Amino acid sequence: MTVDRRLAAEAKAWPFKEAQDLARRLDGRLPDKGYVLFETGYGPSGLPHIGTFGEVARTTMVRRAFEALTGMPTRLVAFSDDMDGLRKVPDNVPNQDMIRQALGRPLTAVPDPFGTHDSFGAHNNARLRAFLDAFGFEYDFRSATDCYRAGDFDAALIRVLERYDAIMAVMLPTLGAERQKTYSPILPVSPSTGRVLQVPILSYDAAAGTIVFDDEDGSRVEQPVTGGRAKLQWKADWAMRWVALDVDYEMYGKDLIPSAELSGKIARILGGRQPNGFAYELFLDADGQKISKSKGNGLSIEDWLRYGSPESLSLFMFQQPRRAKRLYFDVIPRAVDEYFAHLRSYHAAEEPAKALENPAWHIHGGNPPEGEPPVGFSMLLNLASACNAEDKAVLWGFITRYAPDATPETQPGLDLLVGYAVNYYQDFVKPQKTYKQPDAAETAAIRALATKLAEMPANTTAEAIQDEVYEVGKLHGFDNLRAWFKLLYEVLLGQEQGPRMGSFIQLYGRAETIRLIDDALAGKFA
Template structure:
């Protein structure tokens, strides 16, 4: 295979996939093994992701779809010709148990506690219900990324009877399911627990009440209305009942024939319970899957769709490309990750580094490369002249939020680069401006140089002023190193930290020679002179 080719021959691709240690292939091999043990290697394989639309979809929901898609594509390589489907299932028939804190009209929503989410008015006033609003938000996010999936609504599936046969099986196996669930509950909850939740014909509420009678032959359950005590009998079919979510999860796996579903680490015990219920209902092996680590916000707390803490998908897309978000999702899914704004620049540059490395790699290396999984095995060829971090430092030093000004600096470093021949770089310029405006600029803290730093900066300005106009970034970096050594900094890191804090108002920064080449030697000298003169560096 040529080193510069981005196409992997089918035979080499399959061979590499069979031994790849990339986690999507490790997961996909579990599904291949599942089919072989079942003796059904040619049937359609169903992947599922779940979403609870009781709050706005957060970035973790997106991550589950992105990661499941990566496993799906890996499976399709390992089992060519085997059809696959991905269902994104929304539990929108669930009752609203609390009012989210990150939506408008919360007082109005408080009047609809226990109503199915598809019966709760939309607080944003744009859709037929709160559930419909959140479903639409999720689908818009997924569609913007080009994911191939089928959306499924719990309300529609229950009411259309698609779960009826399995719901009758749940009623038949009620006692066995209770034996599984009760030991997992607190004592007070055991007294009222039922895996089957009636939907009150009078109030429309999804009721968390014990059942007073069951009739498996007639397919009905009876309960006492909470406020009147009236005993009401309803069918378990046709959307007249829904299941508690752990039982609901297992029921969906059986009814739909799910082969693979992943879940967060906080749901390990729930997966075990659902798997046991699945076996009771089907006497088969539960779906494959793995438990990923949770995303944490700035304070180290789990992100929540009802609180809206952490990053939203819209947040990320204001500051970085969709592909960089998928890169974040690909990396170490079993390791805990802090998901906040300051993780974005590093992930952008690491994603771009993966793209640059891809053409030079052999088949096995490519299958371990995040770019392969982000782009479905066909990543674009890209080798940008400068990094995103360097663009941020350029915006920081110039205090400019004008794309044309930043492109003028870029051409100092890469004379032939234009927005037309480097559209991805042009996108990065826009992201850098947004990130600089919202985060870098407000957080800048300049300081005056110490005596030793002042002398070194003065020397650096003189040396740069005398440098040849065609000096390379490496030659300029050597000048910076020499100044640090000449002025006997105990640690050269202290010298570079001084450059960043005095000139850029930040604690860390880019390779300084590259920055000088990009920003311009004369411009850098002027920047140093301003700092030495005690000017207000925050005004550009």
């Protein structure tokens, strides 16, 4: 990835704008730690979802833009707040009674309801890492439990005790009267139950590094804040982590802007500073509601990859991150085709500056691959609809006739698209198909199209077929050709929208299209 830094300094794509802001903050100087640190946070109280992936993908886009702009070494830490106490039982996990009995304990001390790992936190961490690894992200995984227990945060925790009153002065005005009575930025871990306690700190000794509190059994306890025997409330924890790790850049959802501002104040109290940030809009489900890990509404990581390519998911994350978007199944086909359109545009661009604005540059970290499949995803979906495909072999029978050199072995990327198309058709298109029975005039028009197709030479191009489809529609009174094509889609495919008919007929075959017309007009689909 070799980029003219002058072009990178002028690039307008949002990852470059973020990189430019970070470079200005650093004033061209490499931090004392020897690298620029990007961080993403994950709360493993629920299963990872696409929003979690989106934060890592977008942060990586900024990271690569920053490297191209400055040449400085960087690292990305994927941090899991797995020492957080489990507050409620997620709706989308098994063995909920078992989980309910462990409420309040750190996520890494809650039994794994799936029975595959030592804890619920470890299970969700593994799910996150497996997905990030599958996408080829370069990152360092850090566990809050490991950091607290290993003493990585001990010095910062002592600093919290030293600045305890100042932190309280920042936090208390943001809380209600009742919460003010019990709030403490430090949450002790009960020595008797192992639960993370939301209790007042009765006294503290910064020099000794200890706190005094009343345990759940009523006994008064004095214990160190170090070594994993306490953790911080999350706003204070976020700030402490920024300071302890010297984080330079972190994204967060728009709903966390007030929390980030508070954490920034605490970071300054602790002697550090808030990293550069980017507040992205939240994803919405099909009903316009915020996606929640615990509710399991919206798409899971596995859902998207059943119906669309990883690159299409990355494109969805790249596009308009400051705008709320529905994240549901119907966005996938368009994202798949748009990815290849951007890839084609990238390689056709003659000006290097335009390449830096192309989503393909950011999806592939500056090295987009060459080539694209001979058949688009939307066309594959329509082909699956026309032949009611149950498996990939059916579609490949048509594809190899259309593109003789294409096979699953020579075109593995296309083979993946074929699989996505079959899955999407079976799960979403087929159940919604409703075929229209045409009236006498409509039937005559469609029969005329079949006759015209039978008269065409074998080598007729897709454009020539499209022209003839137009002419047949005009001759039969369809002044609005959009209505003519809608009729064809409803009668032949059982749907209101469909492909460019010339290209579809060339791919599907003229003889097969004539047979499709005969079956539809005979009422075999209704």
